[in-house]
Amino acid sequence: MITATLIQTRISWFIFDSILLVGLFFLSRFPFKQLLRELRFWTIFLFILFLFQSLFTPGLRLHSFPWLPVSKEGLLLGGLTCWRLGLILGYAVVFTAVTRPRELRDALIWILKPIPTLPERRIGLMVSLALRFFSCTLDQAEEVRLAHRARLGDRNRNPFRRIKFTALPILRRSILQAEDVTLALVARGYREDMPLKLSKIPFSHLTTLIIFLGALIGVWFLV
Amino acid sequence: MPVEKLRMVVLASLMAGLMAVGAYIHVPIGPVPIVLTNLFVLLAGLLLGSRWGIASAGLYLFVGAIGMPVFYGGKGGLAHIFGPTGGYLFGFVLCAWMAGFISERIRHRFGGEILAVIIGLLIIYGLGVPWLKMVAKMSWSKALMVGMIPFLIGDAVKAIVAIVLARAVRPMLNRQMQTVSTLTPTLSHQREREKNNDRN
Structure with a gap:
């Protein structure tokens, strides 16, 4: 669902995803320092990408800083691309850090x-x-x-x-x-037709999932 | 499930695990480090063949897709697959299949294995660079400069090492296969005896 919203090009979806990511980050109690450490390499990549986009995209120069060899369109495109990629990476880091292999x-x-x-x-x-x-x-x-x-x-x-x-x-x-x-x-006589024992989803998790789904559908219709 | 098939299932899982380990092992050469994932992808194709090679690379991608930190830099998740490096990850799957397919057809001859790894690596770049261009909205020249040129020397080294490793390990795998094959009748006899005992 999150991937589907990240494919969208509207800024309102980006804002929704950013708010959701911040919320999930606080709920997960994931240490902020570790998040920064995980994203260190990607920050350099995103910065280089932003520079490429803003320097080489044709368009109008900035009125306030005409000496800067960047275009308005380039800055916008670079900013949006980096925002989207940053969100993708942020979700990947948080999800990876808080889910157990057995649960997966x-x-x-x-x-x-x-x-x-x-x-x-x-x-x-x-x-x-x-x-x-x-x-x-x-x-x-x-x-x-x-x-x-x-x-x-x-x-x-x-x-x-x-x-x-x-x-x-x-x-x-x-x-x-x-x-x-x-x-x-x-x-040990491994067989593939053995009965499967799966743990049930806790009620509190189900409630959160339903609330999240409702919020997503609400935003979809509002946007 | 037959023992040979179970053995291939375990070996494909092992190669997927090694691909994940490869993402963590860096060999610093110049400004761009060598990550050993490609090496193990090629090795999976060369050692396990096309069918189990594609299964192991697919499994690696799948494990990463469900969120395990198996990609470069300890990343994972579906979002990462659709990120800028997603094309390379899909390329791994096709690369393992193609390397295995060529290696099987030429019956593991040295020249054919060189061809298999070259075509395998070309497939990775063939999917990875256009994907990078599309996701990062770069021009072709920029995408090639960022996503292919700096890695060529490292990949050539990995391709050679993959062939060397495949040739060093294949006799050991074949030997183990013979051991498992000799064990199979014994186990099937044992199971039949157990069934008969149950009936009695």
């Missing part, structure tokens, strides 16, 4: 269950395995990096050797781990 996986299986052709259990298994491998491999990557450093490997400037000596041990260990997981699944 359960929601995913619940959403995919009514679709007859999709193997929702297999997709759920793959998602949970990918997340598990992700965290395990990050630990392994750190171990390999420290071992590499202990052998003074970090002094080597050759990028081929650096990638090879980082990626190859991680890959080998990960494949062995994957084989262990396969055998463990087989040994």
Whole structure:
């Protein structure tokens, strides 16, 4: 729903999305410093994008600052583009930071269950395995990096050797781990037709969702 | 589910996990750092083939779409996919399929693998640069300057390393496959015995 509103070009939608983001940010109790840290790289990208748009878009020069090589249209276009991208990134950061992987996986299986052709259990298994491998491999990557450093490997400037000596041990260990997981699944008799136990959505969450949906429909008709 | 299929499901999940890890590993070369996601996308295609390669890249995209922080810089969410770098992310899926398809057709010959990674990388840029141009409303020259030229050297390095890694790891995967194949009859016999015991 939020993505649908972000595709719109009217400023009123941008204001609605910004207010909603600020509200969600305060509700999530996400630390402001961490948000700034997460968006640090993107701020540079957005600034470069803004400069490109304002410097190279043809149009009228500013009356107050005629010596500035920027156009009015460029400033407007650059500002709107950066605003939209900033909102997209803000939503992505807040949502990622406050949702648990298990909740996401359960929601995913619940959403995919009514679709007859999709193997929702297999997709759920793959998602949970990918997340598990992700965290395990990050630990392994750190171990390999420290071992590499202990052998003074970090002094080597050759990028081929650096990638090879980082990626190859991680890959080998990960494949062995994957084989262990396969055998463990087989040994436990993994089946896709087992009954599914999903936790129910709390009443308070349902109420918030209905209020949010009502506000969205209201704004849609007002705009 | 057959053991071979379950094994491919686990390996595709592993490659998706590695793609996510690749987004966190930076190798600093010059002003633009190398991020290893492309490397693992190519590797998924080369090692798992077209079908499971596209499954692993699709899974990576899917995990990112549902909000997990698996994209570059620890980002995730549907909004990120439709952001400026979304074209590259969709390009990963096609890249894994194409790399796997070519690699399967030429039966893992060295020259063919080089062709597979080059075409795979071209697909990523073929989707990523026009997407960047469209979302960021840039001109073609600017989009190429921001989204392709600075990454070419890094990608060439990654393509070579992907081939080296694929050739180093493939014998190990084949060996493991043989082990699993020998294990399959044993397990099926065991299950049949259990069923018979239940009936009795």
